[in-house]
Amino acid sequence: MKLTKFLKWFALCLGVAVFASSAFADENLFGYVKGSETLPKGAWELYEVTTLRSGKGRGDYTAWNLEAEAEYGVTHRLSATGGLNFQSIDTKGLVIDGYLPGDKEYGPKLSGMEAALKYNFLAPAKDNIGLSGTLGLDYAWLDPHSGRKKDTASLETGLQLQKYFMEGQLIWVWNAATEGTYAVRGEIDDLPTDFEWTTNPEVELEFKLGTGLSYRFAPNWFIGAETLYETEFETEVGQERWSLFAGPSLHYGGSKWWATLTWFPQVAGGGEEYADQSISNLHLIEKTKQEVRLKVGFNF
Amino acid sequence: MNKRSWVRIALLSPAAIVAPVYAADYLSIPQAQELLFPDAGTFKEHTVLLTASQKKQIKSISGMSQRWDQQRVWRVEKAGGFLGWFIVDEVIGKHEFITYAAALSADGKVIGVEILSYRETHGGEVRDAEWRGHFKGKSLSDPFKLEVDIPNISGATLSCRNITDGVKRLLALHQIILAHESGD
Numbered sequence: 001m002k003l004t005k006f007l008k009w010f011a012l013c014l015g016v017a018v019f020a021s022s023a024f025a026d027e028n029l030f031g032y033v034k035g036s037e038t039l040p041k042g043a044w045e046l047y048e049v050t051t052l053r054s055g056k057g058r059g060d061y062t063a064w065n066l067e068a069e070a071e072y073g074v075t076h077r078l079s080a081t082g083g084l085n086f087q088s089i090d091t092k093g094l095v096i097d098g099y100l101p102g103d104k105e106y107g108p109k110l111s112g113m114e115a116a117l118k119y120n121f122l123a124p125a126k127d128n129i130g131l132s133g134t135l136g137l138d139y140a141w142l143d144p145h146s147g148r149k150k151d152t153a154s155l156e157t158g159l160q161l162q163k164y165f166m167e168g169q170l171i172w173v174w175n176a177a178t179e180g181t182y183a184v185r186g187e188i189d190d191l192p193t194d195f196e197w198t199t200n201p202e203v204e205l206e207f208k209l210g211t212g213l214s215y216r217f218a219p220n221w222f223i224g225a226e227t228l229y230e231t232e233f234e235t236e237v238g239q240e241r242w243s244l245f246a247g248p249s250l251h252y253g254g255s256k257w258w259a260t261l262t263w264f265p266q267v268a269g270g271g272e273e274y275a276d277q278s279i280s281n282l283h284l285i286e287k288t289k290q291e292v293r294l295k296v297g298f299n300f
Numbered sequence: 301m302n303k304r305s306w307v308r309i310a311l312l313s314p315a316a317i318v319a320p321v322y323a324a325d326y327l328s329i330p331q332a333q334e335l336l337f338p339d340a341g342t343f344k345e346h347t348v349l350l351t352a353s354q355k356k357q358i359k360s361i362s363g364m365s366q367r368w369d370q371q372r373v374w375r376v377e378k379a380g381g382f383l384g385w386f387i388v389d390e391v392i393g394k395h396e397f398i399t400y401a402a403a404l405s406a407d408g409k410v411i412g413v414e415i416l417s418y419r420e421t422h423g424g425e426v427r428d429a430e431w432r433g434h435f436k437g438k439s440l441s442d443p444f445k446l447e448v449d450i451p452n453i454s455g456a457t458l459s460c461r462n463i464t465d466g467v468k469r470l471l472a473l474h475q476i477i478l479a480h481e482s483g484d
Binding site for chain 1: 324364365391392394395396397419420421422446447452454455456457458460461462465
């Protein structure tokens with residue numbers, strides 16, 4: 001990559017992080033599950049979330065997602081988040097009827113945007129257990145799986161519980177969320193013969209349950225483990241898929257910035273399988289064998 | 301843009317705009333001693349060694365675990381007269397330990413609290429005299445509950461709770477051990 005191109009993307013990422021007004025944020029001890037705390041009134045946090053999704057059992061599949069978000073403390077209990085999403089995709093030698101029409105490769109493209117509100121009902125350090133609710137709206141124009149054109153609007157509602165143990169040295173969180181999605185795929189001219197690629201509107205309903213435990217093993221450093229169960233229902237097929245991811249997280253938190261690195265392999269999955277899928281206990285159509293996520297946040 | 305470029309973006313852009321982490325040490329021990337006991341003549345330091353039984357009693361009285369087996373305390377005197385105790389303690393903040401000092405009277409009441417080191421993102425207001433002033437005169441008979449007798453500071457609730465609990469724990473330490481040394 002040429003230096004000028006890199007600098008262009010670097011500036012873009014910074015620009016997005018600075019000017020996006022943001023989603024579900026506070027200092028994130030975990031990569032996927034969320035705590036219940038919100039920012040104090042008038043405080044800002046900027047986030048950069050980079051996710052690598054790789055492996056579908058056949059061919060080559062690598063996708064990168066970059067989310068640049070900003071969160072603002074509207075009141076001591078209410079945070080507002082907004083952000084822009086980018087993705088790149090590189091898939092070769094894998095065709096999944098109805099989902100992946102064939103090879104596709106492109107670098108980072110703006111793929112969507114999101115906005116969310118988070119309201120804190122109970123504070124974990126004050127009320128013994130923390131409770132917050134989130135409402136998020138997501139709009140995307142690129143399919144995260146195939147990389148093709150697909151207009152998607154999603155509305156997600158969620159609850160987050162958080163409990164401190166050992167004066168806050170050990171932290172447990174629990175999440176539940178429901179997401180409704182309305183999506184319309186774009187037309188593709190060069191589809192493989194007999195390939196099914198419906199462009200009719202689709203409506204899907206997804207449920208998520210997650211939990212995580214994080215332990216501060218040294219000042220500023222936390223080690224944790226988290227798991228997330230997701231299942232999706234569609235009008236025509238009922239339960240379309242389910243997956244269970246679980247893995248470790250390493251978190252660093254300082255007074256001005258924090259970072260969290262999570263390795264999140266799929267440990268079980270089911271529902272639809274593609275025709276010649278060689279691994280039977282994972283869902284590999286809309287999910288991958290593993291994800292790696294790096295989150296970085298900056299406090300203002 | 302290839303995979304390597306994405307990794308560069310992910311790793312380098314945060315590094316480029318990260319502000320350096322700094323340790324905010326506001327007061328030294330002698331400075332805190334001067335603020336909490338301005339009329340003191342001498343500060344006699346000694347280390348209290350706690351047995352498992354004493355730690356259990358402290359937890360029973362205060363509801364807080366005594367993490368350390370040792371506690372640094374200073375007996376404060378003026379012209380041979382006993383003024384009280386000066387204690388340096390640490391509690392867990394969101395990221396790092398918060399170091400603070402408490403002054404206790406001979407009869408087990410809080411004279412004052414000073415923050416020596418605070419390194420958290422939010423909640424620097426714990427250093428404000430107004431917030432610390434809520435501890436003055438408190439004894440073990442007080443609730444020591446956030447938003448009951450000690451105000452909460454948004455964005456630093458864990459710090460507020462742990463400092464509040466920490467002061468109560470020091471009062472329990474006083475009741476179990478220091479109260480029996482006051483007349484020495």
